[in-house]
Amino acid sequence: xxxxxxxxTLREKxxxxxxxxxxxxxxxxxxxxxxxxEEIKTIKENNKELEIFINMNKNFFNKEIEALEKxxxxxxxxxxxxxxxxxxxxxxxxxxxxxxxxLVWASTYMVNNYKTCNYYYNKGVEYALIGKEIxxEEIKxxxxxxxxxxxxxxxxxxxxxxxxxxLISNFYSDLNKKSKESIDVIEKxxxxxxxxxxxxxxxxxxxKKIMNGTVVIKDLFDANAKYIVMKEYGIxxxxxxxxxxxxxxxxxxNCLDNNYLEKYKKLGDYTNFFFKKTIYKVKKND
Amino acid sequence: MTKKIELLAPAGDIERLKVNLLYGADxxxxxxxxxxxxxxATNFSIDEIKESCDFAHKLNKKVYLTLNIVFHNEDMDGVxxxxxxxxxxxxxxxxxxxxxxxxxxxENYKNVEVHLSTQNGACxxxxxxxxxxxxIDRVVLARELxxEEIKxxxxxxxxxxxxxxxxxxxxxxxxxxALSNYVTNRDANRGGCAQVCRFAFxxxxxxxxxxxxxxxxxxxxxxxxxxxxxxxxxxxxxxxxLYYLATVIGTYRELIDRINDNTLTKEIMDTxxxxxxxxxxxxxxxxxxxxxxxxxxxxxxxxxELSNQDYLGLIxxxxxxxxxxxxxxxxxxxxxxxxxxxxxxxxxxxxKIDKIYDENMNxxxxxxxxxxxxxxxxxxxxxxxxMIRLINKNTD
Numbered sequence: 051x052x053x054x055x056x057x058x059t060l061r062e063k064x065x066x067x068x069x070x071x072x073x074x075x076x077x078x079x080x081x082x083x084x085x086x087x088e089e090i091k092t093i094k095e096n097n098k099e100l101e102i103f104i105n106m107n108k109n110f111f112n113k114e115i116e117a118l119e120k121x122x123x124x125x126x127x128x129x130x131x132x133x134x135x136x137x138x139x140x141x142x143x144x145x146x147x148x149x150x151x152x153l154v155w156a157s158t159y160m161v162n163n164y165k166t167c168n169y170y171y172n173k174g175v176e177y178a179l180i181g182k183e184i185x186x187e188e189i190k191x192x193x194x195x196x197x198x199x200x201x202x203x204x205x206x207x208x209x210x211x212x213x214x215x216x217l218i219s220n221f222y223s224d225l226n227k228k229s230k231e232s233i234d235v236i237e238k239x240x241x242x243x244x245x246x247x248x249x250x251x252x253x254x255x256x257x258k259k260i261m262n263g264t265v266v267i268k269d270l271f272d273a274n275a276k277y278i279v280m281k282e283y284g285i286x287x288x289x290x291x292x293x294x295x296x297x298x299x300x301x302x303x304n305c306l307d308n309n310y311l312e313k314y315k316k317l318g319d320y321t322n323f324f325f326k327k328t329i330y331k332v333k334k335n336d
Numbered sequence: 337m338t339k340k341i342e343l344l345a346p347a348g349d350i351e352r353l354k355v356n357l358l359y360g361a362d363x364x365x366x367x368x369x370x371x372x373x374x375x376x377a378t379n380f381s382i383d384e385i386k387e388s389c390d391f392a393h394k395l396n397k398k399v400y401l402t403l404n405i406v407f408h409n410e411d412m413d414g415v416x417x418x419x420x421x422x423x424x425x426x427x428x429x430x431x432x433x434x435x436x437x438x439x440x441x442x443e444n445y446k447n448v449e450v451h452l453s454t455q456n457g458a459c460x461x462x463x464x465x466x467x468x469x470x471x472i473d474r475v476v477l478a479r480e481l482x483x484e485e486i487k488x489x490x491x492x493x494x495x496x497x498x499x500x501x502x503x504x505x506x507x508x509x510x511x512x513x514a515l516s517n518y519v520t521n522r523d524a525n526r527g528g529c530a531q532v533c534r535f536a537f538x539x540x541x542x543x544x545x546x547x548x549x550x551x552x553x554x555x556x557x558x559x560x561x562x563x564x565x566x567x568x569x570x571x572x573x574x575x576x577x578l579y580y581l582a583t584v585i586g587t588y589r590e591l592i593d594r595i596n597d598n599t600l601t602k603e604i605m606d607t608x609x610x611x612x613x614x615x616x617x618x619x620x621x622x623x624x625x626x627x628x629x630x631x632x633x634x635x636x637x638x639x640x641e642l643s644n645q646d647y648l649g650l651i652x653x654x655x656x657x658x659x660x661x662x663x664x665x666x667x668x669x670x671x672x673x674x675x676x677x678x679x680x681x682x683x684x685x686x687x688k689i690d691k692i693y694d695e696n697m698n699x700x701x702x703x704x705x706x707x708x709x710x711x712x713x714x715x716x717x718x719x720x721x722x723m724i725r726l727i728n729k730n731t732d
Contacts, residue, residue: 330527
């Protein structure tokens with residue numbers, strides 16, 4: 051099982067990881083940092099041994115298709131491992147232009163069952179970033195029943211929603227104040243804090259609480275998951291890279307070192323939906 | 337050139353389905369008791385789907401079934417059998433977001449259409465081309481598109497395109513929002529959406545952070561939509577009331593018909609817009625169709641639902657002996673109130689409330705008990721699902 055990270059801090063070398071997920075500026079959303087293609091090329095050049103995945107997970111509009119085609123062709127020439135997509139236009143263009151680079155089905159909240167993973171695998175999609183709003187048991191079932199190479203996000207701030215609207219700008223326009231790029235807001239009933247970010251493409255919402263999936267890494271290892279994903283956004287840099295280094299060692303030791311689990315209890319006990327099912331059928335009076 | 341266009345209405349139960357079709361919808365979309373994104377709606381059993389299809393087909397109209405949840409492994413159990421049962425019940429089309437389900441239906445059923453749900457977030461012509469190759473019959477586009485973008489998609493793909501024209505809007509891209517999952521543990525993409533985008537969040541400023549959108553109302557752009565070749569105009573709201581549906585669907589039916597026969601005047605348009613405004617419980621906008629949604633398209637305070645008491649009664653029968661319409665009261669009314677009685681046949685009668693009787697013909701001073709059966713003198717027998725709405729309150 052390999053360790054992928056989505057880095058925020060720009061480093062010359064990324065040690066103790068197997069690969070990087072880098073969000074391409076203007077082609078991706080719901081990410082803590084966006085990189086230009088030139089920056090990605092430099093990172094790749096400095097980290098030749100790593101698998102590089104480029105995140106292009108936005109919804110594309112007609113006027114962006116030409117640039118998308120051009121960029122996909124350019125990416126295809128730099129020999130990276132894969133491209134994360136939300137919008138099937140990427141899959142369509144891969145086929146139309148005979149793009150060789152593999153794809154990762156990454157439709158955020160939709161990658162939730164093995165039959166649809168198999169559907170995409172049969173369409174030539176090699177990888178899937180599994181939805182993080184399903185349980186560990188469901189994830190294991192997908193891994194067991196699909197040929198697609200699975201990636202499971204285990205650490206990071208959960209990305210909760212995305213809107214095309216400029217919600218922070220609108221909020222500050224109403225207040226007649228200068229807008230900000232990011233604000234924290236608190237949901238009144240649960241008391242939970244959400245981080246809201248805005249850029250030129252829209253507004254992203256994150257739960258401002260670290261998903262600590264270190265406790266499920268052994269299960270995923272035993273289930274033959276291909277990749278785990280750790281996101282730096284929202285985590286202090288030194289803590290994050292210690293975690294990454296320790297996680298790599300933990301996996302190399304077949305996930306038997308309980309000291310690792312003890313040490314990373316410090317990230318908190320929030321395990322997102324790994325052990326919690328969402329309510330599906332809502333009764334009238336709920 | 338203006339082309340024939342479909343008016344597509346939402347129905348949460350069989351009575352709403354009938355009202356929609358009788359008031360002018362060409363087709364109705366419904367949810368089954370599984371796999372639909374409105375778990376709170378009553379939804380339809382297989383027998384009810386069959387009854388609905390029979391009812392619609394006799395009127396030469398259609399019924400579509402939403403099968404647009406985002407499937408988990410467990411949801412796949414039994415779905416193929418369920419699809420077969422629904423096809424056997426006579427459904428005309430499935431509205432689906434999951435491509436595995438799309439391929440399953442297209443491979444196994446040649447006489448039923450598959451429409452791509454807006455949940456899939458199709459925003460460009462390449463998306464539509466992809467699903468065209470998968471055999472999709474129609475695409476319900478994302479709600480974030482402009483008129484020019486919609487037209488380009490139609491021109492480049494020649495796939496039937498459906499767009500929303502009226503009702504509540506999501507703040508986020510459909511399918512790209514799990515706020516409900518995180519805040520309430522209700523799965524937004526499996527029918528449990530708690531509409532968290534209508535909550536007020538505490539902010540670091542003096543006001544709460546809110547981001548609820550105004551509702552969609554495209555009445556002023558229907559001709560443009562017809563001209564660019566949109567195939568179907570969809571109204572949101574499977575859980576809306578009979579009165580709301582009768583008014584909204586009846587109004588859009590009249591609007592489309594008048595555009596088609598070139599009888600739409602400014603005065604009539606004003607009347608139609610006024611009717612829509614009287615059943616709206618939020619302010620409205622066109623959102624992305626003619627501008628990029630902006631500051632003016634959302635709310636900056638908490639929940640904003642408003643309602644009025646215009647809906648006075650549902651007509652359920654006729655008392656020939658006493659020449660009275662029989663109605664079930666919905667809201668308070670009294671002698672002197674000026675009302676309109678409107679029917680599924682597009683007839684509208686101006687009427688001033690005179691004497692009000694209970695079901696035993698005892699005269700009442702006022703109608704003050706919702707659900708009470710009442711009678712009003714009226715010379716003409718009216719069809720079922722006719723309704724009464726308030727125009728001017730008695731001010732004496």
